[in-house]
Amino acid sequence: MDYPSRAAFDPSSCKSLYVGNLHPYVNEAMLQEIFATLGPVAEVKVIKDKVTGMSAGYGFIKFLDHRAADLALQSINGRVLYGQEVRVNWAFQKDQREDTATHSHVFVGDLSSEVTDRLLFEAFQPTGGCSDARVMWDHSTGRSKGYGFVSFRSREEAENAIQAVNGSFIGHRRVRCGWAQHKADANASDITSVDRSDPSNANVYVGNIAPEVSDAELRRHFQQFGNILEVKSYRKGSYGFVQFEQHVEAVHAIVGMNGQVVGGKPLKCSWGRHQTSRGPGGIAGPGAGQVSHSQVMMQLANMSLLGGPQPGLLNPHHPFNNMMQVPQAPLAHSQAGQLSQHNQLSHMMGPGSAALGNIGYAPLGYASMGLGHGQQLGPGLQHQP
Structure with missing residues (x-):
């Protein structure tokens, strides 16, 4: 499955999604059935732990078009699946991105709303030594917060970039540049020296x-x-x-x-x-x-996730909005082994859904399961007409 690189990332054309915080029971077939309700899916992959061979708790979904991917991000992010909130975001290629942990970092403020990671990177690339660029986004609105960070391989290259780009236009506005600090809107000054923390601490x-x-x-x-x-x-x-x-x-x-x-x-x-x-x-x-x-170490290490816009608001006309979310206990392993793939999905669901579990929507509803009103959908869950 191919993803765009971080520097070349543009959420307006991306078709691939990162899906995290998955319950161990969630496999590729389940994800395929869930996400296919929102548009044509090209590929689904759940990442496995190299030691145990079990699910690592995250995976990737690639759609055939951007519109379906965007709808899936807005609709499924934060929904409950087997008692866990699923995290969905845009995916990009981790391997193509340079490790910037020891690089110098520049704060860029007053960015216009149309500036993406890619545009920010391209604006600084001619100065030399630019290794990464990232625009900060407001999750609640899905809009740019108007500032970002750019990384350089050396302090000298970062200094040259500040002098060259500060006050120039990126998009429709003049930007201000300075050394990155621990407060994004602070006045430009020398970068704070910080030590490396435990790389596994989050x-x-x-x-x-x-x-x-x-x-x-x-x-x-x-x-x-x-x-x-x-x-x-x-x-x-x-x-x-x-x-x-x-x-x-x-x-x-x-x-x-x-x-x-x-x-x-x-x-x-x-x-x-x-x-x-x-x-x-x-x-x-x-x-x-x-x-x-x-x-704190201001490091922009390899990551497989864009901290980009996640509006988090469902389309008001989408059927997801009319469905209930009922938290469910996961099946015991002995129970799971007795159920078919489709019936395992039915265990996860709330009223009105045959395929999405707590996500809550399926075009065929209960008819696709052959269930009547009042029949058991799983341990402790009964449909109420």
Whole structure:
């Protein structure tokens, strides 16, 4: 399955999606059946763990056209499948992207709304040494936040780029350039020297949280940077944690959100304690320490996910909007082995759906399953007419 490179990425033409936070029971056949309801699917791939051979919890979907892929992103992202919220985003080719962990980084502000990663990269490429470009997006609106970051292989090349591009037009507006800091809208100054953190840590500590700021609001602010596995705040201590799926997503979140005002108070973002496993209660609980903000490494490492626009709002006329989402317990392995592929899908679903489980829509409804009103759909779930 081929994906565009990060530098060449343009969400207006992309046909491939990343699908994360998948339950181990979710396989390629299930994903094929789910996503095919939204448009013609060319290829489905669930990534396997190299050691266990089991699902690694994520995969990729390639559609035949962009429109279907865009509809799938908006419709399925955040839906519940086997009790887990599915994360959907645009996919791009990881292997074609250069590791920028040791590179120098430039902040670019006042970007016009039409500027994409590709356009930003092309604007800086002539200055030499440009290795990556990324525009920040507002998840709630699906629009550019008006700033981004560009990476260079050396500090000298980054300095030359600042002098060459600062004040020039990219798109329809003059941009301002400076050294990247831990607050995206700060005035240009020398880049902060930071140390490398544990490359497997994706847990962000968030301090100085206003009392009225909910976990849902924190998620809305942070989800522009990548796939969030969990958000947990502790009101008595005015702090919390945001657990991302990938380390590089947490890096961007710390850099982009530290000092940003939410609920009238500037957030203090740094590394949370690395969680090697997530048991009951989720990510770090009260008393989990955070690493000093000076230990944050502004690294833009290889990643297979664009932190781009995810409007998160369904088409008001799409049938998904009229379906219920009923959380379901996963089947026991002994039960799963007794069910056909199609009946396993029926176990996941809420009322009105034969194919999408908790996602909640299938053109043929219960008729496609041969089920009448009031019949059992799975353990503990009964359709109510």
